[in-house]
Amino acid sequence: GPVLRELAAAKGVYYGTAVTASKLSGAYASLAGGQFGSITPGNEMKWGSVEPARGSYDWSGADAVVDFAEAHGQQVRGHTLVWHSQLPGWVSGGSWTADALRTVMTGHIATEAGRYQGRIDHWDVVNEPFDEDGTRRPSVFQTVIGDGYIEDALRAARAADPAAKLYLNDYNIEGVNAKSDAMYELVKSLKARGVPLDGVGLQAHLIVGQVPATLRANLQRFADLGVDVAITELDIRMPLPATDAKLAQQKADYKAVTQACLAVARCAGVTVWGFTDADSWIPDVFPGQGAATPYDEGLRPKPAYFGIAEAL
Ligand code: XIL
Numbered sequence: 001g002p003v004l005r006e007l008a009a010a011k012g013v014y015y016g017t018a019v020t021a022s023k024l025s026g027a028y029a030s031l032a033g034g035q036f037g038s039i040t041p042g043n044e045m046k047w048g049s050v051e052p053a054r055g056s057y058d059w060s061g062a063d064a065v066v067d068f069a070e071a072h073g074q075q076v077r078g079h080t081l082v083w084h085s086q087l088p089g090w091v092s093g094g095s096w097t098a099d100a101l102r103t104v105m106t107g108h109i110a111t112e113a114g115r116y117q118g119r120i121d122h123w124d125v126v127n128e129p130f131d132e133d134g135t136r137r138p139s140v141f142q143t144v145i146g147d148g149y150i151e152d153a154l155r156a157a158r159a160a161d162p163a164a165k166l167y168l169n170d171y172n173i174e175g176v177n178a179k180s181d182a183m184y185e186l187v188k189s190l191k192a193r194g195v196p197l198d199g200v201g202l203q204a205h206l207i208v209g210q211v212p213a214t215l216r217a218n219l220q221r222f223a224d225l226g227v228d229v230a231i232t233e234l235d236i237r238m239p240l241p242a243t244d245a246k247l248a249q250q251k252a253d254y255k256a257v258t259q260a261c262l263a264v265a266r267c268a269g270v271t272v273w274g275f276t277d278a279d280s281w282i283p284d285v286f287p288g289q290g291a292a293t294p295y296d297e298g299l300r301p302k303p304a305y306f307g308i309a310e311a312l
Pocket of ligand 1: 203281
C-alpha cells in the first residue's frame with residue numbers, strides 16, 4: 001500500500017507521528033518507522049519526564065525515541081522545552097524570583113537542547129503560551145518572569161542548538177481567531193526585533209466535521225511573516241462509537257488538513273498525535289470521544305489513512 005513518508009517526501013514535506021517510547025517494538029514500531037518521516041516523543045522530552053527532581057535526570061525515554069528515529073532515517077521534533085503542564089513539582093511549586101526562574105528555565109533549555117544538539121530538526125521551544133482570548137496564559141513563567149520569558153527561551157534554544165528550527169506551538173490557533181491573532185502579533189514582534197524564531201506549530205486537535213475554513217489562509221499569513229509553519233499534533237476526534245459516516249467525514253477532514261499544508265509553500269509538514277487509536281490521549285481527556293487517529297486499535301489503516309494518502 002501507500003507509504004506516507006515517501007509520498008510526503010516527494011512533495012517536499014514530512015509526515016510525522018508522535019510515539020510512546022515504551023511501545024516501540026513489534027507492529028507498532030514497524031508502522032512508526034515505516035510510514036512516518038518524522039517522530040515526536042509524546043511525553044518523553046517534557047521537563048517533568050527528564051528532570052523529575054532538581055538535578056536528577058532521566059533521559060531513557062527521550063534517548064530511545066531519538067535513537068529510534070535515527071535508526072529509521074527520520075527527523076525529530078523535540079517537544080517541548082517550556083510549557084505550563086507536565087512540569088516537575090519543584091518548578092511549578094517553587095517560590096521564585098524572576099531572575100532565579102529565568103536562570104533555571106534557560107539552564108533547562110541549555111541542558112536538554114544541548115544534550116541533543118545536532119540531532120533535533122525542530123524544537124517546540126515554548127508550548128501553549130496563550131489563553132483562548134489571546135492574552136498570555138498565566139503559567140509560572142509568564143507570572144514570574146513576564147512577557148520576556150518567550151524571547152529568553154528562544155535565545156537560549158538557539159545558543160544550545162544553532163541548527164534546530166525553533167518553534168512556538170499552540171492549540172486552537174488553526175483558524176483565524178483571537179488566539180491565532182495574538183500568536184500572529186507575537187511572531188511579528190519577535191521577528192521585527194531579531195529574536196531567533198523559525199516556525200509556528202498549529203497543534204490541530206480537531207473535531208470531526210470542524211476543520212476551520214480559514215486554516216489555509218491562516219497558515220499563509222504566518223508564512224508571510226517569514227516563518228515556517230507546521231501541523232504538529234493532528235488528531236480528529238469523534239463521539240464514540242465510530243460509524244461509517246463519521247469515519248468517512250474524518251477521512252475528508254484528514255485530507256483537507258493535509259491539502260492545506262501542501263498548499264502553503266512554507267508548511268514544513270504534518271505530525272499526527274499518535275498514529276493508532278490504541279495510542280491516543282483523546283479517550284483519557286475527552287470522555288466519550290476517540291477514534292481520532294489514522295489507524296484503528298488493531299493497527300489497521302482507517303479511511304483517514306487513505307485520505308492522507310490521497311492528499312499526498
Ligand atoms: C499529551 C500526551 O499525549 C498525553 O499522553 C499526556 O498525558 C498529556 O499530554 N498538547 C500538547 C501535548 O502539546 O504535549 C499533549 O500531549 C497534548 C496536548
